[in-house]
Amino acid sequence: MADEMDEIINEFIVEAEEILEQLDPLFVELEHRRQDPEIINEIFRGMHTLKGAAGFLGFQGVVDIAHRAETILKKIREGEILPTTKITDAILKGTDSLRILISKIKNKEEAEADQSVLKMLDNALQEALTQKPEEKFEEITVTEKVEVKPSKPEEVVTQIPKEKEVATLRVDVERIDKVMDLAGEIVLARNRLLNLAAKLESKYGGDDHVEGLVESVSFLDRVTSDLQLAVMKMRMQPLQKVFVKFPRMVRDLAKTLGKEVDLEIIGEDTEVDKSVIEHIGDPLVHIIRNSIDHGIESPEERVSKGKPQKGKIVIDAYQKGTQIVIDISDDGKGIDIEAIKSKAITRGLVTVEEAEKMSDDAIINLIFLPGFSTKDISTELSGRGVGMDVVKSNVAKLNGYVEIFTEKDRGTTFRISLPLTLAIIQAMMIQVGDETYAIPQSMIEETLRVGINEIKEVTGQKVLTVREKVLPLFILNEILGIPGHAESQKRYILVASVGEKRFCISVDSVLGQEEIVIKTINGIDSEECGIMGATITGDGKVVLILDLAVISRKVLTAK
Amino acid sequence: MFNYKIKILVVDDFPTMRRILKNLLKQIGFENIDEAENGEDGLRKLRSSEYGLVVSDWNMPVMDGLQFLKSVRSDPNLKDIPFLMVTAEAEKEKVVDAIKSGVDNYIVKPFTGEVLKEKLEKIAQKKPSLKGG
Numbered sequence: 278m279a280d281e282m283d284e285i286i287n288e289f290i291v292e293a294e295e296i297l298e299q300l301d302p303l304f305v306e307l308e309h310r311r312q313d314p315e316i317i318n319e320i321f322r323g324m325h326t327l328k329g330a331a332g333f334l335g336f337q338g339v340v341d342i343a344h345r346a347e348t349i350l351k352k353i354r355e356g357e358i359l360p361t362t363k364i365t366d367a368i369l370k371g372t373d374s375l376r377i378l379i380s381k382i383k384n385k386e387e388a389e390a391d392q393s394v395l396k397m398l399d400n401a402l403q404e405a406l407t408q409k410p411e412e413k414f415e416e417i418t419v420t421e422k423v424e425v426k427p428s429k430p431e432e433v434v435t436q437i438p439k440e441k442e443v444a445t446l447r448v449d450v451e452r453i454d455k456v457m458d459l460a461g462e463i464v465l466a467r468n469r470l471l472n473l474a475a476k477l478e479s480k481y482g483g484d485d486h487v488e489g490l491v492e493s494v495s496f497l498d499r500v501t502s503d504l505q506l507a508v509m510k511m512r513m514q515p516l517q518k519v520f521v522k523f524p525r526m527v528r529d530l531a532k533t534l535g536k537e538v539d540l541e542i543i544g545e546d547t548e549v550d551k552s553v554i555e556h557i558g559d560p561l562v563h564i565i566r567n568s569i570d571h572g573i574e575s576p577e578e579r580v581s582k583g584k585p586q587k588g589k590i591v592i593d594a595y596q597k598g599t600q601i602v603i604d605i606s607d608d609g610k611g612i613d614i615e616a617i618k619s620k621a622i623t624r625g626l627v628t629v630e631e632a633e634k635m636s637d638d639a640i641i642n643l644i645f646l647p648g649f650s651t652k653d654i655s656t657e658l659s660g661r662g663v664g665m666d667v668v669k670s671n672v673a674k675l676n677g678y679v680e681i682f683t684e685k686d687r688g689t690t691f692r693i694s695l696p697l698t699l700a701i702i703q704a705m706m707i708q709v710g711d712e713t714y715a716i717p718q719s720m721i722e723e724t725l726r727v728g729i730n731e732i733k734e735v736t737g738q739k740v741l742t743v744r745e746k747v748l749p750l751f752i753l754n755e756i757l758g759i760p761g762h763a764e765s766q767k768r769y770i771l772v773a774s775v776g777e778k779r780f781c782i783s784v785d786s787v788l789g790q791e792e793i794v795i796k797t798i799n800g801i802d803s804e805e806c807g808i809m810g811a812t813i814t815g816d817g818k819v820v821l822i823l824d825l826a827v828i829s830r831k832v833l834t835a836k
Numbered sequence: 837m838f839n840y841k842i843k844i845l846v847v848d849d850f851p852t853m854r855r856i857l858k859n860l861l862k863q864i865g866f867e868n869i870d871e872a873e874n875g876e877d878g879l880r881k882l883r884s885s886e887y888g889l890v891v892s893d894w895n896m897p898v899m900d901g902l903q904f905l906k907s908v909r910s911d912p913n914l915k916d917i918p919f920l921m922v923t924a925e926a927e928k929e930k931v932v933d934a935i936k937s938g939v940d941n942y943i944v945k946p947f948t949g950e951v952l953k954e955k956l957e958k959i960a961q962k963k964p965s966l967k968g969g
Contacts, residue, residue, distance in 0.1 A: 281859060284855075285852065285855045285856060285859065288851060288852045288855060289852040292850065292851060292852050322895060322897075325895055325924065326849075326850045326853070326895075328924070329850070329853060329893075329924060329945050329946070330850060330852045330853050330856065332945055332946030333853075333856045333945065333946040333947075334856070
C-alpha cells in the first residue's frame with residue numbers, strides 16, 4: 278500500500294513539473310495577448326489539475342497557491358479583471374512558489390505555502406477587482422498594426438484546442454542508450470561485411486554462394502541504415518523543450534536591466550538528439566543574457582538612434598543539410614570591435630602587433646578565449662567569469678561550432694551549428710603519407726584532382742582557383758606534421774566549407790566515403806589538437822577523425 | 837456490497853488523477869478498472885466493451901465530462917450505465933446541468949475512499965446492476 282502511494286506521488290511530481298514548465302511561457306504570452314481565451318483556458322486547466330491531484334494527496338500548500346491562481350484566472354476568463362503586469366507578476370511568483378513546493382515534496386519535506394506569496398496573490402486580486410473601470414485599461418503602446426478578427430462569442434469560448442494526440446511510452450534512457458550502442462556496433466559490423474563481401478566478389482565473382490552472400494549483405498546494408506535512422510529518431514525531441522523557459526527568462530531579465538525586449542521563437546518543432554537538449558540550454562541562456570545585457574540598448578538610447586523602443590531577439594532553429602542550426606539574433610548595437618581589441622590586449626591575450634594583423638572576424642572570435650570576459654563587468658548577470666569560452670566548449674562537446682555575425686548599430690547574430698546525429702556520420706577517408714584519416718562529409722563540399730601547376734602562391738599563401746573563386750589552400754601533411762609522399766604531378770584536393778569559410782586541403786589520396794561511428798577519445802581536448810574522435814573502419818583499422826572546424830580556425834586566424 | 841466483478845471506466849486527462857481514482861476503487865474492492873483520457877476516448881472504450889460503471893472528471897480537453905455524459909445517455913446501449921461525475925468545488929453550480937442530463941451522482945474533490953463508497957452505494961440503490969449478491 279505504501280509503495281502504491283509512493284508511486285502515485287512520484288507520478289504527481291513528474292506531471293506537476295511538466296505542467297509548471299509549460300505554464301511559464303503561456304503567462305508571458307498572456308501579457309501580450311490579453312484576451313486570448315485559449316491561453317487563459319490552458320493556464321486555468323493547468324492550475325485546476327494541479328489543485329485537484331494535490332487535494333487528494335494532502336498537499337495543502339500546493340492547493341492553497343493553485344486555488345488562488347485558479348480564482349484569478351477564472352475572473353480573467355469571465356472578464357472581471359484584466360491580466361495586468363501586476364497580476365501576471367503575482368501569478369508568476371505563485372508558480373515559482375509551486376516549483377519550490379514540488380521539490381520539497383520530492384525531498385519528502387514539509388511543503389507549506391509561503392504566506393507572503395499567498396498575500397501577494399490575494400492583494401493582486403483584490404486590487405484588480407476594486408479598480409475603477411477607467412483605470413482598468415493600461416497604456417498600450419501600439420507599435421504594429423493590430424488585426425481585429427470578428428467572431429461569434431460562443432465560437433470563441435468553446436474553441437479549446439485539440440491536444441496533439443500522440444501515443445507515447447515512457448522508457449528508461451538507459452535502455453535506449455543500450456539499443457543505440459548495439460545499433461552502432463551493427464553499423465561497424467556491417468561496414469566490415471560490406472568490405473569483405475566486395476573483396477570476395479572480386480576474387481570469386483562467379484561462385485553462387487559468394488553471389489548469395491553479396492546479395493544478403495546488400496540487403497543487410499539497407500536494413501542497417503534504416504535501423505540506424507530509426508534508433509536516432511527515438512532519441513530526438515523538439516527544441517521546444519529547451520526554448521520553453523526563454524520567454525519568461527527574457528521578460529524577467531529585461532525588467533531587471535531596464536530594457537524592453539520582444540522575444541520571437543521560430544522552429545521550436547525542430548528535433549534534436551536528447552543529449553543536445555540536455556547541453557544546449559546553458560550556451561543559449563548565456564548568449565541571450567549577453568544580448569539583453571550588452572547588445573540591446575536602453576529604450577531611450579534606441580529611440581535616440583531612431584530605432585523602435587522595444588528591442589527584438591529572434592531565436593530561429595532549422596535544419597540545414599545534415600546540421601541543425603540555431604540562430605540567436607538581436608537588433609542591438611552590435612559588437613564593438615575596437616573595444617574587444619583593446620580588452621584582449623589589456624588582458625594579455627594578444628599583443629598589439631598580433632592584434633593589428635587580425636581580421637575583424639578573428640578579433641570577434643577573441644571573446645571565446647578563456648579569461649576574456651570577467652569580473653569587472655558591472656552587471657552581475659553575464660560577467661561572472663563564465664564567459665563565451667564556456668559557450669564554445671559546450672557547443673564543441675556536441676561536435677558543433679559557434680559563429681558570430683555583427684554589424685554596428687544593426688545587431689548581432691550568434692549561430693550555433695550542430696550535427697544532426699552525434700554518433701554516426703558520413704566521412705571521407707583520406708590518406709596523408711602513410712596514415713589514413715577520416716573527415717566528416719558535412720564539412721566537405723567537393724573533391725577534385727588538379728595538376729600541381731594549378732596551385733599558385735599569393736604573398737606566401739598557396740591558393741587554388743575553383744570555379745572562378747580563389748580559395749586558400751593548405752597541405753594537410755604540413756598541418757599535421759607528417760612527411761608526405763614525393764610530389765606527384767596531380768594532387769587530390771578537398772574543397773572544405775566550415776561555416777562561412779571556404780578553403781582547400783591538399784591530401785595524398787582520397788580513399789572514398791564511408792559511414793562511420795564516432796567513438797570519442799577521453800582525455801584529449803579536441804579544441805587543441807583538432808581531433809574529434811576515432812573510428813574503426815570496414816577493414817578493421819583504427820582511424821582518427823579530423824575536425825576541420827578547429828583546423829581551419831588555426832590556419833585561417835592569421836591574415 | 838457491490839458487484840465487484842464489473843468493469844469500471846475511469847475518465848480523466850491527468851494520469852495521476854486516474855491512478856488515484858483507480859487506487860480508491862481498488863481499496864473498495866473493485867478489481868477490473870480501465871482508463872480513458874477524455875470523453876471521446878471514453879466513448880470509444882464504452883462502445884467496444886461491457887462496463888458496469890463510469891467515473892468521469894468534468895474538466896477535460898477534446899470532450900469534457902458534461903458532453904461525454906450527454907453522448908453516453910443518448911446512446912441506446914449505454915443510456916442506463918451508472919455514471920458518477922467528479923467535480924471541483926467551484927463547479928457545483930453546474931452540477932444542475934449534469935443532473936438534467938442524467939448523471940446518477942456527483943462527488944466533489946478531494947474526497948476520501950469512504951465518501952466515494954457512500955456515493956456509489958447511493959447509485960446502487962437506484963441501479964441494481966451495481967449491487968452485489
